[in-house]
Amino acid sequence: MANTEGSAPAHYDSFATSYDEIWRVPGIRPLLPLLTSTLESVGPHKDIAVLDLACGTGIGLRVMQALGARRFVGVDISTQMLEVAKSNTPPGDRADEQGRFDVVLGMWLLNYAPSAAELAGMWANVAAYLKPGGRFVGTMENHEAVTAPRLQSGKYGVTETELNPLPGGHGEDGFQVHLRFQTEPVVEFDAFRMKKDVFERGGGQGRHDQPAVQAARPRRGQADDC
Numbered sequence: 008m009a010n011t012e013g014s015a016p017a018h019y020d021s022f023a024t025s026y027d028e029i030w031r032v033p034g035i036r037p038l039l040p041l042l043t044s045t046l047e048s049v050g051p052h053k054d055i056a057v058l059d060l061a062c063g064t065g066i067g068l069r070v071m072q073a074l075g076a077r078r079f080v081g082v083d084i085s086t087q088m089l090e091v092a093k094s095n096t097p098p099g100d101r102a103d104e105q106g107r108f109d110v111v112l113g114m115w116l117l118n119y120a121p122s123a124a125e126l127a128g129m130w131a132n133v134a135a136y137l138k139p140g141g142r143f144v145g146t147m148e149n150h151e152a153v154t155a156p157r158l159q160s161g162k163y164g165v166t167e168t169e170l171n172p173l174p175g176g177h178g179e180d181g182f183q184v185h186l187r188f189q190t191e192p193v194v195e196f197d198a199f200r201m202k203k204d205v206f207e208r209g210g211g212q213g214r215h216d217q218p219a220v221q222a223a224r225p226r227r228g229q230a231d232d233c
């Protein structure tokens with residue numbers, strides 16, 4: 008079922024207990040060490056407050072915990088995802104920083120922006136949650152490399168179908184896509200895949216002081232050619 012067929016929270020609720028299977032498919036598994044080394048770089052972790060936007064089952068918070076973070080908050084639209092996150096994540100202390108955090112995580116958050124304007128709004132929210140000098144770490148595919156045709160073979164454990172084009176001020180900005188992971192049970196949902204330049208332009212309109220989009224390059228052997 009695509010999440011276009013029902014409410015998004017209910018859709019994510021429906022596979023919350025099996026969602027973590029996606030971290031085992033060949034296209035996603037190599038991202039975990041990359042994520043871990045990226046999160047290592049935002050340390051020292053002991054005293055920092057962390058906010059995870061669209062935390063899902065909490066994997067980002069658990070990586071931060073393993074690195075020493077103790078104060079965190081995770082938010083998500085799916086109550087079942089949050090339940091799984093709570094049951095899988097050892098309790099920490101609620102970060103109570105008047106809504107400002109040292110680190111904001113947004114792993115596969117920005118792909119829910121259906122337009123450059125809404126993406127700019129998401130960046131503005133991220134910036135509003137950060138303390139001065141705080142850092143955002145997110146996960147997002149390189150939209151020039153990850154395309155529906157390249158994912159068709161299934162060798163990455165996920166296929167992508169283009170649904171609706173996203174009209175924009177400069178022609179087609181990208182596509183709404185449907186992702187289907189080869190997990191048991193199948194995990195599938197819709198997202199938005201904007202062209203790289205549109206994505207970066209949208210990010211550039213948010214309220215932030217540093218370049219918003221920086222590519223993390225996998226070390227050789229960590230990722231395939233996708």
Ligand SMILES: C[S@@+](CC[C@H](N)C(=O)[O-])C[C@H]1O[C@@H](n2cnc3c(N)ncnc32)[C@H](O)[C@@H]1O
Pocket residue numbers: 015016019060061062063064065066067083084085088113114115116119
């Ligand atoms: C692909 S999962 C990523 C979860 C987690 N960050 C991870 O890396 O495993 C996307 C999460 O975003 C939530 N989500 C879906 N649509 C959203 C939206 N429009 N705004 C915010 N969160 C959304 C879902 O409930 C889901 O838990």
